[in-house]
Amino acid sequence: MTTTHSISVNINGQTYARVVEARMTLADFLRHEIGLTGTHLGCEHGVCGACTVLIDGRSARSCLTFAVQMNGRTLTTVEGLNVAVGLSPLQQAFQEHHGLQCGFCTSGMLMTLTELLSDNPDPTEQEVREVLTGHLCRCTGYAGPVRAALAAAEHLKGIKGAA
Amino acid sequence: MGSKNFGARVTRFEDVALVSGKGRYVDDIQIAGTLHAAFLRSPHGHARIKSIDTSAALRCEGVHAVLTAADLPERMRKQRMPLLLPNATMSTLRTQHSLAVDEVCYVGQALAIIVADNRYLAEDALAAIEVEYEVLKAVSDVRAALAAGAPRAHADLDSNVVSEFVMNYGDVDAAFASAPHVFREELWQHRGGGMAMETRGVLAQADVTTDSLTLWSSTQTPHIARRMLAEVLDVDVESIRIIAPDVGGGFGPKAIFYPEDAVVAHASRALGRPVKFIEDRREHFLCATQERDQYWNVEIAVDNDGNILGVRGDMLHDTGAFVPWGIIMPYIAGATMPGPYVVPAYRLACTVAFTNKVATTPVRGAGRPQAVFAMERLMDRVARELRLDPAELRRRNYIRPEQMPYSVGLIFRDGKPLIYDSGDYPRGHDAALDLAGYQGFPERQASARALGRFIGIGVASYVEGTGLGPFEGVTVRILPDGKVRVTSGATSQGQGTRTTLAQIVADRVGCRIEDVAVTIGDTAGIASGVGAFASRLAVNAGSSASIAGDHVRVSILKLASRALGLPESEIDLEDGKAIGRGGNRPAISFGELSRAAQGMPGFSLDAGQPVGLEHTAYFAPTQASYCSGTHVAEVEVDVGTGAVKILNYSVAHDCGNVINPMIVDGQVQGGVAHGIGNALLEWMQYDENAQPLTTTFADYLLPMATDVPTCAIAHVETPSPLNPIGVKGAGEGGTIPAAAAIIAAVENALSPFGVRFAETPLMPNRIVQALEEAGAYAQQVA
Numbered sequence: 001m002t003t004t005h006s007i008s009v010n011i012n013g014q015t016y017a018r019v020v021e022a023r024m025t026l027a028d029f030l031r032h033e034i035g036l037t038g039t040h041l042g043c044e045h046g047v048c049g050a051c052t053v054l055i056d057g058r059s060a061r062s063c064l065t066f067a068v069q070m071n072g073r074t075l076t077t078v079e080g081l082n083v084a085v086g087l088s089p090l091q092q093a094f095q096e097h098h099g100l101q102c103g104f105c106t107s108g109m110l111m112t113l114t115e116l117l118s119d120n121p122d123p124t125e126q127e128v129r130e131v132l133t134g135h136l137c138r139c140t141g142y143a144g145p146v147r148a149a150l151a152a153a154e155h156l157k158g159i160k161g162a163a
Numbered sequence: 164m165g166s167k168n169f170g171a172r173v174t175r176f177e178d179v180a181l182v183s184g185k186g187r188y189v190d191d192i193q194i195a196g197t198l199h200a201a202f203l204r205s206p207h208g209h210a211r212i213k214s215i216d217t218s219a220a221l222r223c224e225g226v227h228a229v230l231t232a233a234d235l236p237e238r239m240r241k242q243r244m245p246l247l248l249p250n251a252t253m254s255t256l257r258t259q260h261s262l263a264v265d266e267v268c269y270v271g272q273a274l275a276i277i278v279a280d281n282r283y284l285a286e287d288a289l290a291a292i293e294v295e296y297e298v299l300k301a302v303s304d305v306r307a308a309l310a311a312g313a314p315r316a317h318a319d320l321d322s323n324v325v326s327e328f329v330m331n332y333g334d335v336d337a338a339f340a341s342a343p344h345v346f347r348e349e350l351w352q353h354r355g356g357g358m359a360m361e362t363r364g365v366l367a368q369a370d371v372t373t374d375s376l377t378l379w380s381s382t383q384t385p386h387i388a389r390r391m392l393a394e395v396l397d398v399d400v401e402s403i404r405i406i407a408p409d410v411g412g413g414f415g416p417k418a419i420f421y422p423e424d425a426v427v428a429h430a431s432r433a434l435g436r437p438v439k440f441i442e443d444r445r446e447h448f449l450c451a452t453q454e455r456d457q458y459w460n461v462e463i464a465v466d467n468d469g470n471i472l473g474v475r476g477d478m479l480h481d482t483g484a485f486v487p488w489g490i491i492m493p494y495i496a497g498a499t500m501p502g503p504y505v506v507p508a509y510r511l512a513c514t515v516a517f518t519n520k521v522a523t524t525p526v527r528g529a530g531r532p533q534a535v536f537a538m539e540r541l542m543d544r545v546a547r548e549l550r551l552d553p554a555e556l557r558r559r560n561y562i563r564p565e566q567m568p569y570s571v572g573l574i575f576r577d578g579k580p581l582i583y584d585s586g587d588y589p590r591g592h593d594a595a596l597d598l599a600g601y602q603g604f605p606e607r608q609a610s611a612r613a614l615g616r617f618i619g620i621g622v623a624s625y626v627e628g629t630g631l632g633p634f635e636g637v638t639v640r641i642l643p644d645g646k647v648r649v650t651s652g653a654t655s656q657g658q659g660t661r662t663t664l665a666q667i668v669a670d671r672v673g674c675r676i677e678d679v680a681v682t683i684g685d686t687a688g689i690a691s692g693v694g695a696f697a698s699r700l701a702v703n704a705g706s707s708a709s710i711a712g713d714h715v716r717v718s719i720l721k722l723a724s725r726a727l728g729l730p731e732s733e734i735d736l737e738d739g740k741a742i743g744r745g746g747n748r749p750a751i752s753f754g755e756l757s758r759a760a761q762g763m764p765g766f767s768l769d770a771g772q773p774v775g776l777e778h779t780a781y782f783a784p785t786q787a788s789y790c791s792g793t794h795v796a797e798v799e800v801d802v803g804t805g806a807v808k809i810l811n812y813s814v815a816h817d818c819g820n821v822i823n824p825m826i827v828d829g830q831v832q833g834g835v836a837h838g839i840g841n842a843l844l845e846w847m848q849y850d851e852n853a854q855p856l857t858t859t860f861a862d863y864l865l866p867m868a869t870d871v872p873t874c875a876i877a878h879v880e881t882p883s884p885l886n887p888i889g890v891k892g893a894g895e896g897g898t899i900p901a902a903a904a905i906i907a908a909v910e911n912a913l914s915p916f917g918v919r920f921a922e923t924p925l926m927p928n929r930i931v932q933a934l935e936e937a938g939a940y941a942q943q944v945a
Contacts, residue, residue: 021283023283024283031190031191032193032281035193036184037184037188037190037191037193038183038184038185038186039184040188040360040361040411041190042360042361042362042411042444043444043859043860044443044444045444045859045860045861047859047860047861048360048444048860050360077184078182078183078184079183079184079185081182081183081184082183086179087179087182087183091182091183094178094182095174095175095178095179095182096174098174098175098825098826098828098829100178100181100182100657101412101657101658101659101829101833102359102360102361102409102410102411102412102656102657103177103178103181103182103186103409103411103657104186104188104359104360104361104411104412105360105411106181106182107184110182128868129868129869130868130869132867132868133867133868133869135868136360136860136865136867137360137868138357138358138359138360138412138414138833138836138837138865139360139412139657139829139833140829140832140833140836141829141832141833141834141835141836141837141866141871141874141897142836142867142868142871142873143829143832143871143873143874144829144832145868146868146873147873
């Protein structure tokens, strides 16, 4: 009944070759086949944004993407954000500015904000808020994530300025 | 003993794992050999089950079991789920069966479980189960449920009424008879969901080698769940371990022990394999409990100066198809209504009735948002009629701080007289008004009007019973490596409970906060526990942490005194060491003392020497502690579209002593966001057949980052005298008065048109309709 396909995909710098069913979503593939459970599923219909990952650097909903579509692509998940010394400036800012409570939606927000800060290193609060409309959070009321994103942008500008 | 950590803005232990994708939520726990469950659910609001044929489903690929009620053990098949909170006024104590037996009473009620190799295969097989239904008339609107001849939500019941009760004190009819002014309002708040971003989930692992069962569950209340599961499965409660790992938000609905949890546990025992069920979002809309649906018909009597003489009326509460948590929401609502005001006489007659919708149980606020909405809408009405400033009217009616402790005259839901333990309502009121720049608002409003913009301001105040019993326990133990282990029946769904408990314990025993390791939400960690609801953990678990920490401190000093040869009074406990105050400051580490406290095999301990450096405390509050606050919302309404934008939101919040201001601010901000959703966006809609219409986040709107401003927050700290750390709950206060303040602000913005609103959520189409009826658009054209 179900068809299978061989795919090869680079995730967080490592290449994985797997045989997957055509109907397997990318989110289920990451979580159950690769064991990267940091990507979460909040609605499975593309609204809440918890499952957001970067596909070739662009944010995408992994619940609305099939694993077979990822053949030959390069993915980054939340597990790929950590740097050698520990947390990235964005992750650190989320801790410092209380950008998360239960943490369930956080992975998706971090992915989208990583993309934002790479596209636009100096966002306004309004720009951060508009980007975050792609993410539902029931705990924080968004004040913490917004503060964290702006603080991370400041910090990254400082690093860039010093370099 | 210092308080280095208590009161400090300590960043959270929890965060490093969570921002790295290393959290451990139920669905992240992967045990080899796990099977996956899906449930067959009723498509009808009300139907009789004539037959279920599972034979084709059993033949589907990868299916290990298909169970209906007929396949369950006798206890599960014959008895309904335990009722947690029975109440003498309830004429019908009706909870669900684990799986529907012969009747389904709401859309989504589970009839069968399929257990398969993975969720995809389990869902495939659902389509192969054949059910023959006889569709029965459903009752959708709770007001219709009371009508003579209304369809019954349960075919075998004579009436849809679950309970009728009256809450009252004083001679309310006399107060109304002689009152110069009486104003009446009809109000309603519709139902919404908790909508935690993580749906419900459970992983059950039966262990045949030890006859035990472990459940990882996204529950707020593992110890309660264990007790109920033991009852349903008819097994020894101590043979069950329930672990609430990282949980992705709670907000009330995860405090419920659901039929699916019991069925999954049974399936694991029956199959001898781990079985996992992760609810999807559609199921969460259908089957996770909801709240708010209440219709209020209330009136207020005041004198010529606006002083309240009495409040009376009736309220109708929609409990849905079942009463898993009894009638506590309408009860809490009735007890919350008098709020921060001197109300000399009061009577509220409450009716609770069944409908064919999923049950209502507490959602953040639990009856209080409705009550505050009712009271504050009455206050706004009085202000308008008597031409008083709404803030001034409230100031005239507040209970004064010198009246504390203040006995309202009712019995609260903890079974104790409703006595406010502490509070300074006028101070909170002034603090919120200052933050909001209330004095300058008329000028802002006039300037905006000159530009054709409609801005408005609204004020709402509340008192919230928090920190409810019966108890919560904390064990503090010094480990041989010097670390301090803290375990508790408390849980966390994002509140940072681990961090706040560590703050308290580090101060009490005298160690570094990073040396405190906190395990919560695990029934194996402590014998008894309750869990998270009613903003109760800071009060209950926080106090236990403080008491247990103090006991351990006494034991450490006793042992250190022997070891160092110094009197206890000359020893300081700092950074995990006992240090003599004099001389060359001789020291011994907590690790060494912990090992000494274990003694040596076969040797007697010295007389009076403590055994092990540990203590378990179960703090049991004598009554609720009452948090309070005032919210001020400033909004702009787009008259053309009915869109409401919240410009500024100010909160003065009194939760007694603040353990961690960062965490409390986060609770308030998140609570306000929930309240904004209730006020303007979230409406769980059903049609006349009780068929849910809003089952995605595209239909049911949650507040987004552009809907919620960053609140200005002031803390007013009036410590509670009822617990050793002087705290009150902080988890729900953000939500409780938000809808009242926002709707008042919308009305104020539109005051040139004289439109009135009495319901939530207040959608743009409703605002446009009201403006149309008021002739607003005709005026504009002219």
